[in-house]
Amino acid sequence: MATLELKGITKRFPGVLANDQVDLKVSSGEILGLLGENGAGKTTLMNILYGLYGADEGEILIDGEPQQFSGPGDAISAGIGMVHQHFMLVPVFSVTENVVLGVEPVGFGGVIDMKEAKKEVRDISKQYGLEVDPDAVIEDIPVGIQQRVEIIKVLFRHAEFLIFDEPTAVLTPQEVEEFFGILNGLKEAGKAIIFITHKLKEVLEVSDRIAVLRRGAMVGEAEPATATENDLATLMVGRPVELVVNKETSDPGAAVLEVRDLVVIGDRDQMALAGVSFDVRAGEIVGVAGVQGNGQTELVEALTGLRDVTSGTVKISGTEVTHATPRQIHGHSVAHVPEDRQRSGLVMPFTITENVVLDAYYEEPYSHGISMDWKAAREKAADLVEQYDVRTPSTEIPASSLSGGNQQKVIVAREFGRDVKLVIASQPTRGIDVGSIEYIHERIVEERDEGAALLIVSTELDEVLALSDRILVMFDGHIVAEYQGGSVTAAEIGLSMAGAAP
Amino acid sequence: MTDEPKGEAPPEMNGDADNGEKSGWAAFMDDLTGVNVDWRSAVLVPVLAMTAALAVSVLIIVASDIELWRSFSISALGDSFGQAGSAMWALLTGSLGSLAAVSSTLAFAAPLILAGLSVAIGFKAGLFNIGAEGQMLMGGMVAVALGITIDIPVFLNVPLAIIGAMIGGGIWGGIAGLLRARTGAHEVITTIMLNSIAGLAVVWMLSTKFFQPEGRLDPVSEDIAVSARLPRLLGFLDRSDVRVHLGIVVALIAAYAIYWVLFKSTIGYEFRAVGFNPNAAHYGGMRVTWLYTSVMALSGALAGLAGMAQINGLLYRASPGFAAGIGFDAISLALLGRSHPAGVVAAGFLFGALRAGGIEMQVATDVPVDLISVIQALVVVFIAAPALIRAIFRVKTGEEIGQLTTGWGT
Amino acid sequence: MISAFKKRGAVLALLFAFALVVGACAEDESADTTTAAPATTTTAAPTTTATPATTQPPATTLPPPPEGNTVLACQVSDTGGIDDASFNASAWAGAQQAAAELEGVSVEFLESTDATDYRANIDAFIAKGCDVIITVGFLLADDTAAAAVDNPNQLFAIVDQSPGPFPPWADADGALLSDFANLRGLTFQTDEAAFLAGYMAAGASTTGVVGTFGGLPIPPVTIFMDGFVKGVAHYNSVKGTSVTALGYDSDSGEGLFTNNFDSLEDGRSFAETLVNNGADIVLPVAGPVGLGSAALCLDTGSCVIVGVDADWNNTAAEFSSVILTSILKNIDVSVYNTINNVLVLGSTGNLFNGTLANGGVGLAALQDNADRVSAELSGEVAALNDAIVAAGGLQAFLDSLVDAG
Structure with missing residues (x-):
């Protein structure tokens, strides 16, 4: 029985106490849920455990033995495995190639023994119920499967202690369920697991013990059997939090967005959208539910001018915009919260100020002719930071140094911080903390109440259910079902998402 | 710039930990230029790289002195260092030592x-x-x-x-x-x-x-x-x-x-x-x-x-x-x-000075003009490998320059 | 900062320096061999200087240098560098020979890294008090001309150039900028020697096809190709044969050019093209590129090479077995002669025009492939040599044929 223990870990960054005397313990056959808002110091703590940072104080013990990690290599050989929130996979390599990267089994004459490697990958996936095709290329497989590859990678290196950093952030509800099955399988196989999340429901469902981190310090432990979501949320945020979205029933007006028979070809030349039609009316939130990869990404890209439309029409406020550029769409008072904030929503090395004007830099007051007015931009950024509660020491620091939740707030602030008639938001709360989710949800409802039309695409079923006045379910490029919000259960929608006729 | 982080939670520090707090002159430079730059590293690294490159060049001049290897002695070593010293002095006078030298530096720059x-x-x-x-x-x-x-x-x-x-x-x-x-x-x-x-x-x-x-x-x-x-x-x-x-x-x-x-x-x-x-x-x-x-x-x-x-x-x-x-x-x-x-201008003056000084160095010593290329290459090596600079000078120089361009085929 | 230069850093720096030392030593050795190579060719120099030069008083009649006279001769290379295995190296070899053999002569050089260095280097040498400044190549012509005009008391010599009524020596109307009494052009009628080589090649070819190619279509290159092709044509007209010369057309000035002076691979493939078209003797006029051609001949045994500038039996001895002869351009002789003039006479002397007559150009002695050249053909080439000398140059010789024909 192996035990991993952190004692009195303290880590200071200039001006910030990231970890303050943190104690933590996990043993074989146990799942420890580590709960905390983004910025609470979870990631720093795990980076220390993984050898990426040195702790200023405190020690790491494995089976009572103090450890000295000077890099991830040491941590890995001590049996620690980390599945990061952002996968560390080579997109053009196969599953097996990714798994063996750096620890390739070498055959005769220094040649990589791919056959042996493939066999091991198959064995591991069979043993832990991690179904993958060893020959599949990473860029071709869905996120959920990519995560399995990450897990196999860790198991391939004989990890006894597995750390999952926000593992469900990128998964569909079905994938989450499957993932929990995998977690339990790993637990039964005798692995010790640290499951980092900010999702209360999940941590209650799967953990054996729950530890809560706030502002760098351990503020309490909870038993899943007795704790409630509200207890945990209060512990985590430090104040009572509203977990349900409070909203009046909607009073929809005229159609703002009209989509007719939209056909779009995807990146792999597949038919991503096979003739989709729907309306979004003023003062209405339409949620699009569906398992990732069923055409939602392409739908949003087509509506925002980022992807070519093959056939069909799109109208905004009665004006045809089927083949409009992103800038023209922007000109129709459309806000777009993109699916992947780091890939396309933000320029990470840019400051908050520079990011705040990313899609409006060419307009007054941020520029006059070809000359930027950084004073105006800075003022706007300062306003938005204030108004949208972006936690940052300054508007002049790079977006990359903000936490995920604060990065998302910057995007929401930019998109909502002007007059909008139509909001197209994709995964608006992916991978961010409860406090920020609550905040962003309030803003979305506020926009509706001010008369905007909103199209919210999310793979988080709970989010779609909580926000939507009307719910569209996408499957394989079609809208397969439509429900009124409030009158439908997660189970019903889940069936439609899997392609079953309603 | 010197504001305390607001809000309750400390920010997650993923990048350069110094970002929140710039010293007065760095903040002044930011205001002056309107650009957010890690000035300490932007100025320090090139200066140290240049210093290191010149130091290594001296060693190269000494080590490539055939006479020294034929009959090694302390006085021969002294002569070699003397030769290297005059080469460096020639670089300096040839680039900055007179009106003609300065003008030559500027013309090359x-x-x-x-x-x-x-x-x-x-x-x-x-x-x-x-x-x-x-x-x-x-x-x-x-x-x-x-x-x-x-x-x-x-x-x-x-x-x-x-x-x-x-x-x-x-x-x-x-x-x-x-x-x-x-x-x-x-x-x-x-x-x-x-x-x-x-x-x-x-x-x-x-x-x-x-x-x-x-x-x-x-x-x-x-x-x-x-x-x-x-x-x-x-x-x-x-x-x-x-x-x-x-x-x-x-x-x-x-x-x-x-x-x-x-x-x-x-x-x-x-x-x-x-x-x-x-x-x-x-x-x-x-x-x-x-x-x-x-x-x-x-x-x-x-x-x-x-x-x-x-x-x-x-x-x-x-x-x-x-x-x-x-x-x-x-x-x-x-x-x-x-x-x-601004960095390019500074670097241009430097390389211009090397070119101008290189002529004087050739005239005054037996050091071949190719040394100028060597010095330039060494500066770039040290710039591209800040870790080397950190190791030699034991200073903190901030993050690596990072990816300059997009990769192949992207 | 010095105190921060702690142990680890010092060790690191030393390791680094050591690696560089090893590299530098290796480089030095190779540099020695390349600069040594032309020097070996100059062993033949005294004999050639002994032959009477038409434009110079014979060396033997020079009075002994005034006692205690010293000369500082300074060479400015073009961007090829002093060890270019070509005209810079050849000129420097002559300078070094002068320093070694003549009492009171010392020599120095400056290498140019780009065209803006030329004038700066010349000025640096003027400031240093050089007695004569030798510049090399057409690239330096403009700056040398200007410096000679600006400094009428400074002696100059320039390789491959001579003042004439055209830029850079004259204005656009053809009026000379100065009398250039302080400047000596060192030019070479390499077409005379190339003419002999062409004649010899035409006679020695078994396939009836010979070929040539050049580095760039510039006069110092095409003059070889032109003479060679004309030599072949002369052989045909004398013998009534129809030996073909590939690679250059004297009338249009067009031909085969690698457009570089450094790709041995080009040398190989250009020679291969010529061989595939039937040529069994190849004249590559592109510096080291020709070594690639020689390598092809060595590998396939399908061709022999006519070398240029120096005797390739000396400078590229590993290819001796495929070298027919070489067209010699004795730049070292002209530089030596110029320095000697400055030492003895205090002036550079008039234009040095290297010809067959004064030994400034010539054909190298036959070695491994002497059996390809019949005694009869050898005799004809020697007679042709004498005829050109007697006529006073190649053009005069060709004109006399036309008159006679």
Whole structure:
């Protein structure tokens, strides 16, 4: 029985106490849920455990033995495995190639023994119920499967202690369920697991013990059997939090967005959208539910001018915009919260100020002719930071140094911080903390109440259910079902998402 | 800048931990330039790299002294160090020791700065322009063509040469940009190829009757009109060895203009956005392919100016290879200057000083002029490997310079 | 900062330096061999200087140098560098020979890294008080001309150039900028020797096809090709044969050019093209590129090479078995002669025009492939040599044929 223990870990960054005397313990056959808002110091703590940072104080013990990690290599050989929130996979390599990267089994004459490697990958996936095709290329497989590859990678290196950093952030509800099955399988196989999340429901469902981190310090432990979501949320945020979205029933007006028979070809030349039609009316939130990869990404890209439309029409406020550029769409008072904030929503090395004007830099007051007015931009950024509660020491620091939740707030602030008639938001709360989710949800409802039309695409079923006045379910490029919000259960929608006729 | 982090939760520190707190002078520099830069590392690293490169050069001079190896003795070692010392002293006096030396440094610096800006603006937009050499040749040839055919007053002829050279270099650079935008052909490949084409095109052009002076068979062009020459800044001294000319002024104006474009204009904002994240740029409504073309055209125009500075400032005529590798030195310059116009200017003065000092070093000692290339290469090695600088000088220099350009085929 | 230079950093720096030392030593050795190579060719120099020069008083009649006279001779290379295994190296070999053999002569050089260095280097040497400044190649012509005009009391010599009524020596109207009494051109009628080589090649070819190619279409290159092709044509007209000369057309000036002076691979493939078209004797006029051609001949045994500038039996001895002869361009002789003039006479002397007559150009002695050249053919080449000397140059010789024909 192996035990991993952190004692009195303290880590200071200039001006910030990231970890303050943190104690933590996990043993074989146990799942420890580590709960905390983004910025609470979870990631720093795990980076220390993984050898990426040195702790200023405190020690790491494995089976009572103090450890000295000077890099991830040491941590890995001590049996620690980390599945990061952002996968560390080579997109053009196969599953097996990714798994063996750096620890390739070498055959005769220094040649990589791919056959042996493939066999091991198959064995591991069979043993832990991690179904993958060893020959599949990473860029071709869905996120959920990519995560399995990450897990196999860790198991391939004989990890006894597995750390999952926000593992469900990128998964569909079905994938989450499957993932929990995998977690339990790993637990039964005798692995010790640290499951980092900010999702209360999940941590209650799967953990054996729950530890809560706030502002760098351990503020309490909870038993899943007795704790409630509200207890945990209060512990985590430090104040009572509203977990349900409070909203009046909607009073929809005229159609703002009209989509007719939209056909779009995807990146792999597949038919991503096979003739989709729907309306979004003023003062209405339409949620699009569906398992990732069923055409939602392409739908949003087509509506925002980022992807070519093959056939069909799109109208905004009665004006045809089927083949409009992103800038023209922007000109129709459309806000777009993109699916992947780091890939396309933000320029990470840019400051908050520079990011705040990313899609409006060419307009007054941020520029006059070809000359930027950084004073105006800075003022706007300062306003938005204030108004949208972006936690940052300054508007002049790079977006990359903000936490995920604060990065998302910057995007929401930019998109909502002007007059909008139509909001197209994709995964608006992916991978961010409860406090920020609550905040962003309030803003979305506020926009509706001010008369905007909103199209919210999310793979988080709970989010779609909580926000939507009307719910569209996408499957394989079609809208397969439509429900009124409030009158439908997660189970019903889940069936439609899997392609079953309603 | 010195505000305490607001809100309750401390920010997650993923990047440079120093970001929140800049010292007074760094904050002042930010205000001055309007750019958020880690000034300590931006200034310290190049200075230390230069120091380290000179130190290693001294060791190289000592170690490559054949006499020392034939009969090793303390006094021979002393002689070798003495030789290295005089070489370094010659570098200093040859670049800064007299009016002629300073003017020579400035004359050499002008095309270096312009070409360095050319590469730097490419880096800022995520493009690796290896073609400054070819663009210099093309810009320079346009300047020559104008200079040998048109003789109008100097205040008209010089601007004409400047504009012509920018157009010539700009078209040559723009071709690579257009290929990148239209077909995805990587600019590294296309600019290398365009360098070869430009080099051979110059040889061919110089063998035509249009460029060749009557009676002469060498591939050397006719002299440009006196009115097309960049006026000597200290011409009133009437000293042929005081060579500093208007080109350095053109270079400094160009540096300020590029600074303004990059950090104060909408198009510069677009360049930088595309450089860091083309997806986000597309999301923000920018025409990414058009930007690639215009960045390469601007980059080429700057290189063309460098060719013009070479022709109209010093040579007054074209011969094959008049770009003299400046287009490649420019890559080092842009790295050394961290792709910032002010950095490129500083690096340009440095390399110009090395070139000017190199002549004096050759005259005064037996150290071959190739040492200058070695010093330049060493500076770049130390710049590209801040870890080395950190190890040698035990200083904190911030993060690595990071990815300068997008990868192959992306 | 010095105190921060702690142990680890120092060790690191030393390691680094060591690696560089090893590299530097290796480089030095190779540099020695390349500069040594031309020096071996100059062993033949004294004999050639002994032959009477038409434009110079014979060396033997020079009075002994005034006692205690010293000469500082300074060479400015073009961008090829002093060890270019070509004209810079050859000129420097002559300078070194002068320093070694003549009492009171010392020599120095400056290498140019780009065209803007030329004038700066010349000025640096003027400031240093050099007695004579020797510049090398057409690239330096403009700056040398200007410096000679600006400094009428400074002696100059320039390789491969001579003042004439055209730029850079004259203005656009052809009026000389100065009398250039302080400047000596060192030129070479390599076409005379190439003419002999062409004649010899035409006679020695078994396939009836010979070929040539050049580095760049510039006069110092094409003059070889032109003479060679004309030599072949002369053989045909004398013998009534129809030996073909590939690679250059004397009338249009067009031909085969590698467009570089450094790709041995080009040398190989250009020679291969010529061989595939039937040539069994190849004249590569592109510096080291020709070594690639020689390698092809060595590998396939299908051709022999006519070397240029120096005797390739000395400078590229590994290829001796495929070298027919070499067209000699004795730059070292002209430089030596110039320095000697400065030492003895205090002036550079008039134009040095290297010809067959004064030994400035010539054909190298036959070695491994002597059996390809019949005694009869050898005799004809020697007679042709005498005829050209007697006629006063190649053009005069060709004109006399036309007159006679």
